[in-house]
Amino acid sequence: MSIQLRKSNFIELGKFLNQFRRDGIEQHKDVINNADFFEDFKEQIERAIHHNGWFTPENILFALEGWSESLKSTNLDKWIKPYNFDAVDPKTVGIIMAGNIPLVGFHDFISVLISGHKVLVKQSSNDMILLPILANYLISLDSKYKDKIEFTENRMNNFEAVIATGSNNTSRYFEYYFANKKSIIRKNRNSVAILTGKETTEELIALGHDIFKYFGLGCRSVSKLYVPENYDFDAFYKAIAPWASLMNHAKYANNYDYNKAVYLMSEFKMLDNGFLVLKEDQSFGSPIATVFYEKYSDLEALKATIQENKENLQCVVANDFMETEIPFGKTQYPQLWDYADNIDTLEFLENI
Structure with missing residues (x-):
């Protein structure tokens, strides 16, 4: 054949x-x-x-x-x-x-x-x-x-x-x-998004797709945001408002209720809009219905952080941040040559 x-x-x-x-x-x-x-x-x-x-x-x-x-x-x-x-x-x-x-x-x-x-x-x-x-x-x-x-x-x-x-x-x-x-x-691999505060409404709406598609269960799903100091999440929460319908899905709603309760009992600082919890955390992999965020003050230092953690990351969503970035809203549209863990599967199969 x-x-x-x-x-x-x-x-x-x-x-x-x-x-x-x-x-x-x-x-x-x-x-x-x-x-x-x-x-x-x-x-x-x-x-x-x-x-x-x-x-x-x-x-x-x-x-x-x-x-x-x-x-x-x-x-x-x-x-x-x-x-x-x-x-x-x-x-x-x-x-x-x-x-x-x-x-x-x-x-x-x-x-x-x-x-x-x-x-x-x-x-x-x-x-x-x-x-x-x-x-x-x-x-x-x-x-x-x-x-x-x-x-x-x-x-x-x-x-x-x-x-x-x-x-x-x-x-x-x-x-x-x-x-x-x-x-x-x-x-395990996770995906992150780099926000500067200058994102358009359209970009933030597209980011919602990167976060919530497949309920955030994929390695290409954004599970963490990097935001500048004093970032105002109001525009972000307004942009993702249409995804509130996820609470109609029992498994998602149960995870939201559980994780929120754990954070409240542990007295963690968090933001909440009724269907997504934002928690400040240095980890990459957030639970369902939760997205972690981390503040940065220097973009060049952030680039170094991303490079140091490249083995843990599948996608970096950004706008004019780095050469290998993925545009907002595109993480769930991989091409055949976008390999998991960035390991070229066909090259491996050509040489076994």
Whole structure:
């Protein structure tokens, strides 16, 4: 199976996913094998919603929209252009997936397949509904994928390399257990935003998307703000007001109530608007319904701090602060070449 054929299969998969959108789920006539998969995938979306309370219809369909856009010819061409997979010696690559947001392990899955390797998938129990049917859709396009894709719920065996995603604690276990394998081991990462007080209303509204999409559960979700001394949060709170509807979601509301109560009992200084607590804290990873903030007085010193902590950060949202910054509102729109932990997955797979 040539890389061009694999690319064409992913384009067809993208067309299939493009039928499932937030503005409506609509069956398209030009999608291959649609009669066998369209209704089934609708059912699997409903199953995923009931299986994991954090997987709302909005968030699942948002994720599917993103993947349908990514799996277009121009994006796939740009993604694979720097690499040579024509003569790859196929290996079996194990993937241990996280389950914090819908299809969070999908990028690793398609990376292994586009590079010509075999994939052995161990899914998170939190996100185990959607990926198998997408794998079956690929098999319907080309039966050779039957020998390229395997799922397991047990201990993984017979693989030459591994990509494992987990917490800082589980990463130590992964590093020990996979010490003799070529590996990418991912740890906790968080995202931050740099505010100067000169942000437009539009930028602050966009920042709300960076904070609240997927309830803040993703590594690309902004969990901390850096603000200048004497920063006035009034404009920020006004801009994020539309996200108050998150309190209609029981799991989010429970986390908000719990974390607020803990902070009040501990007499921590905090700001609160009824659905988001702002707490001054030097840590990067804030609990659900909480965003940490830290004050700065010198932008150059802040740049040094960001550089020192780059291993802990996935995204830095800012406006004209640093070369690798991400614009406000864009953290949840990664490109195929925006790699988790900034580790080039395709380069790893090219050289195993």
